[in-house]
Amino acid sequence: MKTPKRLQPLVAEGLIDEVVRQLMSGKEATVYIVRCGEEIRCAKVYKDAKQRSFRKSVSYQEGRKTKNSRQARAMAKGSRYGREMQEEAWQSAEVDALYRLAAAGVRVPQPHICHEGVLLMDLVTDADGHPAPRLNDIELSSEQALEFHAGLLRQVIRMLCAGIIHGDLSEYNILVGGDGPVIIDLPQAVDAAGNNNAGPMLERDVANLASYFGRFAPELADSEYGKEIWRLYQAGSLSPDSELTGRIEVEHRVADVGAVLEEVKLAQLEEERRQLYRAG
Numbered sequence: 001m002k003t004p005k006r007l008q009p010l011v012a013e014g015l016i017d018e019v020v021r022q023l024m025s026g027k028e029a030t031v032y033i034v035r036c037g038e039e040i041r042c043a044k045v046y047k048d049a050k051q052r053s054f055r056k057s058v059s060y061q062e063g064r065k066t067k068n069s070r071q072a073r074a075m076a077k078g079s080r081y082g083r084e085m086q087e088e089a090w091q092s093a094e095v096d097a098l099y100r101l102a103a104a105g106v107r108v109p110q111p112h113i114c115h116e117g118v119l120l121m122d123l124v125t126d127a128d129g130h131p132a133p134r135l136n137d138i139e140l141s142s143e144q145a146l147e148f149h150a151g152l153l154r155q156v157i158r159m160l161c162a163g164i165i166h167g168d169l170s171e172y173n174i175l176v177g178g179d180g181p182v183i184i185d186l187p188q189a190v191d192a193a194g195n196n197n198a199g200p201m202l203e204r205d206v207a208n209l210a211s212y213f214g215r216f217a218p219e220l221a222d223s224e225y226g227k228e229i230w231r232l233y234q235a236g237s238l239s240p241d242s243e244l245t246g247r248i249e250v251e252h253r254v255a256d257v258g259a260v261l262e263e264v265k266l267a268q269l270e271e272e273r274r275q276l277y278r279a280g
Contacts, residue, residue, distance in 0.1 A: 006045045007032065009116055016043065016120070023131055028187060033123060033131065041112065044119040046187075095119060097164050097189035104162040105240075106155055107182045127178035135181065135212070136171035145216035148181055152209055153225055155183060156202075158240045160233055165190040165198055169205035171212045192233070199230050224248050 003011055003019050010016040018035040023042060025031075032043045098111040098121065110122040124132040140148065152174070159166065166173075166189060173185035192198045206226030214221035223246035231248065232238040 006118060007043060010118060040123055041120060042123040046117045093189050094187040097186040100162055101159060104158055106158050124175045124177045124182045132175040132177045135174040135176055138176055140216045142217045145213040149209060149213040149220060152181055157229060160192055161240055163192050165192050165202045166205050167201050170208045202226060202230050
């Protein structure tokens with residue numbers, strides 16, 4: 001096929017030898033199958049911000065690092081330079097997450113290079129060597145659903161142990177490779193320790209998995225793995241081998257109203273002291 005304009009620099013520099021065909025076009029990028037020497041890989045070409053339908057919510061960007069204070073100020077003001085830096089940070093988030101997760105043993109495509117808005121990475125294939133289908137494109141038995149769900153929960157936990165939350169996990173960004181599910185599409189990846197919305201996002205990702213696989217295995221519908229995983233993480237006791245039950249214990253202790261009121265009274269007295277100190 002004719003080499004798309006965005007891929008021409010990579011062909012010119014010898015990073016890509018041939019563009020085989022377009023694989024898919026989504027809300028944030030177009031993906032092509034390419035040949036790099038003897039290897040068949042995929043090239044993810046990010047769409048211009050104006051063409052994308054995915055909204056870069058501030059809640060996703062919280063906690064992300066910028067190169068310097070000038071860039072941070074520009075991004076906050078929304079200037080042209082700031083928008084360019086915001087776009088670069090959006091793309092870099094996926095590249096950084098893929099490298100970190102691959103190193104941590106999470107089942108994600110192995111990245112190779114990101115050059116001028118094009119991410120070059122391994123092509124995920126099925127057992128016959130064809131491009132792997134998305135999870136939502138295959139039929140599952142109850143047994144398969146339970147197996148895939150359990151395996152993906154382990155991946156979510158391994159991701160969290162590496163400090164990353166997907167933030168948009170669903171059946172649409174999971175490929176079914178020859179040896180099991182592979183997680184893709186991470187430009188909205190969230191820093192677990194630096195984002196105040198991390199807990200709800202983790203729980204939503206896990207709830208999405210339960211909702212989808214619950215179509216094939218109804219017993220998953222009422223599970224509470226997300227809350228359980230987040231509690232373990234907050235307690236500092238989460239590990240890739242943590243045993244899960246899918247249930248959480250709810251404390252039924254009667255609140256000590258007197259103690260609470262005493263705390264409020266002490267806080268009020270402390271504030272009065274501060275006010276008097278300032279006035280003096």
